[in-house]
Amino acid sequence: MPDSLNTLIRAVEDANSSALLQEAVKNLAATRLEGAIPTLIAALSYNNPGAAVAAVDGLIQIGEPAVPSLLELLDMHNYTARSWAIRTLAGIGDPRALVTLLGAATADFALSVRRAAAKGLGMMKWHWFPEDLLEIAQAEAMEALLFVAQEDEEWVVRYSAIVGLQFLANAITVSHPDWRSQILSNFEQIAAKEESWPVRARVLMAQQELQTATATTQTQHIDNSPSPLSSMDWQKIMEELYGRKGQERLVFAEGDPRRYEQLAVAIAQNTDE
Amino acid sequence: MENAANIQDDNQLTVEQAIANLQGEDLGLRVYAAWWLGRFRVDAPEAIDVLITALEDEDDRTNAGGYPLRRNAARALGKLGEKRAVPALIKALECSDFYVREAAAQSLEMLGDSSSIPRLIELLNDQIPGTLPAPEPPQLTQPFDAIIEALGTLGASNAIPVIQGFLDHPVPRIQYAAARAMYQLTYQATEVYNQYGDRLVQALANADLQLRRAVLSDLGAIGYLPAAQAIADTLAENSLKLISLKGLLEKQLQPTAPQELSPGAIKVMQLMDALL
Numbered sequence: 001m002p003d004s005l006n007t008l009i010r011a012v013e014d015a016n017s018s019a020l021l022q023e024a025v026k027n028l029a030a031t032r033l034e035g036a037i038p039t040l041i042a043a044l045s046y047n048n049p050g051a052a053v054a055a056v057d058g059l060i061q062i063g064e065p066a067v068p069s070l071l072e073l074l075d076m077h078n079y080t081a082r083s084w085a086i087r088t089l090a091g092i093g094d095p096r097a098l099v100t101l102l103g104a105a106t107a108d109f110a111l112s113v114r115r116a117a118a119k120g121l122g123m124m125k126w127h128w129f130p131e132d133l134l135e136i137a138q139a140e141a142m143e144a145l146l147f148v149a150q151e152d153e154e155w156v157v158r159y160s161a162i163v164g165l166q167f168l169a170n171a172i173t174v175s176h177p178d179w180r181s182q183i184l185s186n187f188e189q190i191a192a193k194e195e196s197w198p199v200r201a202r203v204l205m206a207q208q209e210l211q212t213a214t215a216t217t218q219t220q221h222i223d224n225s226p227s228p229l230s231s232m233d234w235q236k237i238m239e240e241l242y243g244r245k246g247q248e249r250l251v252f253a254e255g256d257p258r259r260y261e262q263l264a265v266a267i268a269q270n271t272d273e
Numbered sequence: 274m275e276n277a278a279n280i281q282d283d284n285q286l287t288v289e290q291a292i293a294n295l296q297g298e299d300l301g302l303r304v305y306a307a308w309w310l311g312r313f314r315v316d317a318p319e320a321i322d323v324l325i326t327a328l329e330d331e332d333d334r335t336n337a338g339g340y341p342l343r344r345n346a347a348r349a350l351g352k353l354g355e356k357r358a359v360p361a362l363i364k365a366l367e368c369s370d371f372y373v374r375e376a377a378a379q380s381l382e383m384l385g386d387s388s389s390i391p392r393l394i395e396l397l398n399d400q401i402p403g404t405l406p407a408p409e410p411p412q413l414t415q416p417f418d419a420i421i422e423a424l425g426t427l428g429a430s431n432a433i434p435v436i437q438g439f440l441d442h443p444v445p446r447i448q449y450a451a452a453r454a455m456y457q458l459t460y461q462a463t464e465v466y467n468q469y470g471d472r473l474v475q476a477l478a479n480a481d482l483q484l485r486r487a488v489l490s491d492l493g494a495i496g497y498l499p500a501a502q503a504i505a506d507t508l509a510e511n512s513l514k515l516i517s518l519k520g521l522l523e524k525q526l527q528p529t530a531p532q533e534l535s536p537g538a539i540k541v542m543q544l545m546d547a548l549l
Binding site: 049050053111112115116118119155156159160163191197198200201202203204205208 | 508510511512515516519522523526531533534538539542545546549
């Protein structure tokens with residue numbers, strides 16, 4: 001197998017036309033092998049949309065092992081690559097990207113990034129989260145998505161936030177029926193004042209699907225794999241969330257009762273078992 | 274393709290300043306002001322007035338004889354939704370500059386005023402004296418695609434015989450414009466209108482990305498539901514596919530607006546969800 005992987009990687013490196021590159025990246029992505037990750041990530045920077053789309057698809061399939069390198073890419077200055085990386089992270093739903101996605105959904109200047117991040121926020125791998133961090137993460141995602149669904153200036157981003165909210169409402173059906181009701185009542189308000197017909201139609205579809213009990217798994221791919229994240233990862237996620245909350249406080253000067261301090265202790269204890 | 278490219282630092286310009294610039298000495302500022310008024314949808318009566326005046330500008334000429342200010346003024350007037358501009362835009366269809374005529378035809382389409390139909394048909398038949406071909410290859414005598422698309426949107430059924438002749442035009446973009454207009458003009462009046470929609474669906478497989486993008490836009494404009502899956506599968510940017518599918522969805526929601534969802538609307542939304 002390594003031989004054929006090397007051949008496929010070399011095909012990407014040697015491609016001398018846009019079409020060949022696209023094809024080579026597609027073939028490499030189809031292997032779903034971790035060894036393909038560096039080459040696929042490099043393809044996000046080639047300024048070839050066809051190759052980038054194929055690389056994003058491949059990286060999403062590979063999933064979690066690609067996340068650290070993707071997060072690294074976000075620190076670089078190539079904006080196009082950054083935007084593809086965020087879209088990939090949204091597709092993977094890895095908790096390490098949570099804070100990045102929160103920021104991207106609410107504030108990125110490219111609508112394609114806000115759009116992908118909004119959907120990604122609804123489709124996080126929630127089952128990986130430790131219980132207490134889960135509550136904070138879902139509250140943050142809900143707050144961000146409700147904001148984007150009502151305030152973003154682009155119809156497609158609002159549309160995407162509705163999709164994200166539908167997934168989130170599904171995920172919290174048992175744990176937080178009160179939040180689910182809050183999302184549903186927001187849907188009522190959005191439907192009443194939204195100007196874009198497609199967004200209103202998507203609200204209506206979300207309402208219908210949430211009413212249908214059997215719709216719970218729908219298009220969301222079922223993935224029950226256990227969390228591969230370490231206690232260090234969770235610690236970092238929590239600190240990032242805390243930092244984000246701190247920034248918001250500076251702006252809104254609003255007391256926040258969430259128990260970050262105790263949580264730090266709780267997580268450290270749980271994950272070291 | 275995202276709108277980032279158009280974002281500039283426009284904070285310095287005010288509506289008053291833009292209107293003043295449009296009448297000022299600096300030709301560069303005039304052209305920019307005309308674009309700016311359209312971009313920011315400034316539909317104040319004074320803005321419309323100066324833009325209409327700019328359609329007859331003689332100061333701003335390119336070496337090839339083009340009228341950059343007139344082009345931008347014509348484009349802006351289409352965006353401002355003021356029917357008062359229609360007679361001046363019809364007059365602009367006589368301009369020697371190919372791109373002024375193209376912009377005028379597109380703006381008349383946007384303004385949706387059928388009084389321009391006779392003149393558009395004359396232009397399509399190349400019967401307006403003094404109009405020059407496009408300066409670069411394929412050096413078309415007229416902006417046929419813009420004219421045909423306008424006639425389709427304006428419901429010019431008397432143009433059907435002329436437009437049919439363009440279904441086999443050597444330039445693919447013009448063939449597609451003709452198919453799009455034929456679909457609109459024969460929609461539900463004949464049993465064959467789907468053949469025009471299907472022609473566009475086949476064109477989504479064209480090797481040229483620019484053409485695939487144009488066809489996505491055509492299919493969105495006519496809201497051709499049988500194209501939904503093919504649109505989602507097209508090798509093009511998700512953003513453009515989403516806009517195209519939005520056109521299909523809107524057609525499904527007409528004329529009731531979202532009270533209930535047809536199976537077609539649900540299918541289109543499922544495809545859209547996957548492209549986000």
